Amino acid sequence: MISLRGVSLIYPNGVRALDGVSLEIAKGDFVFLVGHSGTGKSSMLRLLYREQVPSSGEITVDGIRVDRLARGRIPALRRHLGVVFQDYKLLSDKTVWENVAFAMQVTGAHTRDVMRQVPRALDLVGLAHKSRMFPSELSGGEQQRTAIARALVNNPKILLCDEPTGNLDPTNTTEIMELLLRINLKGTTVVVATHNQAVVDRMRRRVVRLENGKVATDEERGYYYLGLGQGQILSG
Amino acid sequence: MDWGKVKFFLGEVLRNFTRNAGMQATAIGTVAITIILLGTFLFVRATLAGLGNDILNQIEISVYFTNDASPHQEAIVRSTLLHDPRIASVVFVSKAQGLAELRKQTNGIIDTSLLTENPLPDKLRVKVVDPDSVPSVADGLKKMDGVATVVYPQTVVARLLALGGVLRKIGIGVIVTFFLVAGIIISNTIRLTVFARRREISIMQLVGATNLYIRAPFICEGMLDGVAGSLIAIVVLTVARVWLWPKLMLALPWISLNSTTVNGPVLLLELLAVGAAIGAVASWFSVGRHLRA
Numbered sequence: 001m002i003s004l005r006g007v008s009l010i011y012p013n014g015v016r017a018l019d020g021v022s023l024e025i026a027k028g029d030f031v032f033l034v035g036h037s038g039t040g041k042s043s044m045l046r047l048l049y050r051e052q053v054p055s056s057g058e059i060t061v062d063g064i065r066v067d068r069l070a071r072g073r074i075p076a077l078r079r080h081l082g083v084v085f086q087d088y089k090l091l092s093d094k095t096v097w098e099n100v101a102f103a104m105q106v107t108g109a110h111t112r113d114v115m116r117q118v119p120r121a122l123d124l125v126g127l128a129h130k131s132r133m134f135p136s137e138l139s140g141g142e143q144q145r146t147a148i149a150r151a152l153v154n155n156p157k158i159l160l161c162d163e164p165t166g167n168l169d170p171t172n173t174t175e176i177m178e179l180l181l182r183i184n185l186k187g188t189t190v191v192v193a194t195h196n197q198a199v200v201d202r203m204r205r206r207v208v209r210l211e212n213g214k215v216a217t218d219e220e221r222g223y224y225y226l227g228l229g230q231g232q233i234l235s236g
Numbered sequence: 237m238d239w240g241k242v243k244f245f246l247g248e249v250l251r252n253f254t255r256n257a258g259m260q261a262t263a264i265g266t267v268a269i270t271i272i273l274l275g276t277f278l279f280v281r282a283t284l285a286g287l288g289n290d291i292l293n294q295i296e297i298s299v300y301f302t303n304d305a306s307p308h309q310e311a312i313v314r315s316t317l318l319h320d321p322r323i324a325s326v327v328f329v330s331k332a333q334g335l336a337e338l339r340k341q342t343n344g345i346i347d348t349s350l351l352t353e354n355p356l357p358d359k360l361r362v363k364v365v366d367p368d369s370v371p372s373v374a375d376g377l378k379k380m381d382g383v384a385t386v387v388y389p390q391t392v393v394a395r396l397l398a399l400g401g402v403l404r405k406i407g408i409g410v411i412v413t414f415f416l417v418a419g420i421i422i423s424n425t426i427r428l429t430v431f432a433r434r435r436e437i438s439i440m441q442l443v444g445a446t447n448l449y450i451r452a453p454f455i456c457e458g459m460l461d462g463v464a465g466s467l468i469a470i471v472v473l474t475v476a477r478v479w480l481w482p483k484l485m486l487a488l489p490w491i492s493l494n495s496t497t498v499n500g501p502v503l504l505l506e507l508l509a510v511g512a513a514i515g516a517v518a519s520w521f522s523v524g525r526h527l528r529a
Contacts, residue, residue, distance in 0.1 A: 049442070072447075074441075074444075075441075075444040075445060075446045075447075076444065077444070078441075078442060078443060078444035079443070079444035081444075083442055089435070089438070089439055089442070091435065091436055091439065093251075102439070102443075103439075103443040105241070105244045106440045106443060106445035106449060106450075107443060107444050107445055107446075107449075108241070108449065110238055110240075110241070111238050111239070111240025111241060111244075112238075112240075114240065115240075150443070154443070154444075
């Protein structure tokens with residue numbers, strides 16, 4: 001589903017965000033990308049939805065060669081992807097319903113489909129009863145669930161999450177993670193960049209650890225730190 | 237037809253348009269002023285051109301034959317003129333007719349009965365279609381056999397033609413400037429809206445909206461600015477035309493301003509189209525700059 005081969009990303013200021021990263025993510029996988037801030041987690045996600053172009057290497061997402069993708073083909077790629085951010089990126093002057101519908105409406109979806117898909121997505125994230133509320137009237141967790149509903153409303157095959165629980169308390173964090181798991185169980189490939197050690201250690205999923213722009217470890221059912229359980233924190 | 241789509245789209249345009257009411261008002265106001273200036277300029281130019289043409293159209297070339305010119309020579313000159321597409325009319329005035337006209341014009345002040353012979357030559361009174369061709373027609377006539385002199389109000393023609401040329405150049409310059417000013421102002425307004433909506437645009441890009449789709453509401457917004465400004469300008473210009481113009485005509489009775497040379501409705505429609513076009517082009521560029529960034 002997602003494949004990176006020898007991918008490097010060097011910013012114009014000379015910073016090497018990614019350095020020869022190779023990674024395969026199969027359909028239906030649930031993968032944590034972990035590592036300190038600035039180790040290239042977000043950069044890698046940005047490469048996947050073609051917000052950035054790699055300096056070298058090959059990237060394939062759902063059969064599309066993203067590194068070679070023409071500018072005009074980017075919208076088509078992004079319709080296959082859902083992306084969720086730490087800061088939710090909701091529109092404050094639109095209701096929950098409108099925020100979710102927005103993702104369909106601006107891609108030219110038929111109103112009939114919007115009317116069918118939006119309630120479904122809101123049901124999935126458990127916000128059907130708050131569809132008329134504005135983001136400012138919601139808790140952080142509810143706002144993130146709205147953002148997830150928006151990311152899912154077009155039925156993407158892949159959901160990319162960049163620090164989805166970064167602004168949330170532990171209770172909301174657990175809820176969001178359970179929601180992501182449910183989404184994954186329905187067949188969606190989920191990639192979560194996070195530095196929330198508790199979440200990673202509790203979920204016991206595949207963990208790809210980035211260090212200095214390189215894949216340091218890649219474990220099935222891994223921990224945040226290689227081979228260590230929760231509570232054992234290494235320095236550095 | 238998916239009316240839900242239409243409703244959503246129009247809702248987005250309206251939301252944009254009403255969000256920065258102050259900025260929109262500024263843009264519309266500036267477009268209105270620009271279009272008023274443009275309209276006034278076009279109107280004045282057309283009226284002046286009409287005035288100039290009226291004067292030029294009355295200009296006559298008088299062709300005097302030599303006293304010994306043969307009827308054959310005179311006939312050749314005349315038929316040449318009649319076959320020349322630049323010529324509107326040719327009137328032959330014989331010696332006798334010339335004298336009769338002179339008597340009439342001088343109204344008996346000069347006693348022509350004292351003349352022992354008619355000193356006037358035969359002549360042709362020539363009118364041309366396009367005033368621009370007066371000098372060249374006159375030059376051609378001078379070279380023909382039997383023609384003594386060719387007379388026309390040379391300086392009037394030359395000055396009016398020069399004035400017309402200068403007016404045309406100034407006009408094009410002024411119009412281009414106005415277009416640029418209006419374009420820049422709308423472009424800046426749209427850029428502010430784009431800036432205010434950059435979050436929305438980034439989300440649109442994120443979920444896979446095409447650039448054309450992202451552009452469309454801004455283009456419509458720009459066109460709305462242009463059309464609204466033009467409509468205000470049109471109201472002002474119409475009021476000026478209907479109410480102010482007759483007063484001006486009364487105040488300046490000695491100028492026979494022939495305002496029929498301006499086709500009012502067509503001019504107003506053109507101004508409307510110009511406003512919409514400026515708005516569309518300006519916003520296309522200001523959104524484009526953002527989308528590429």
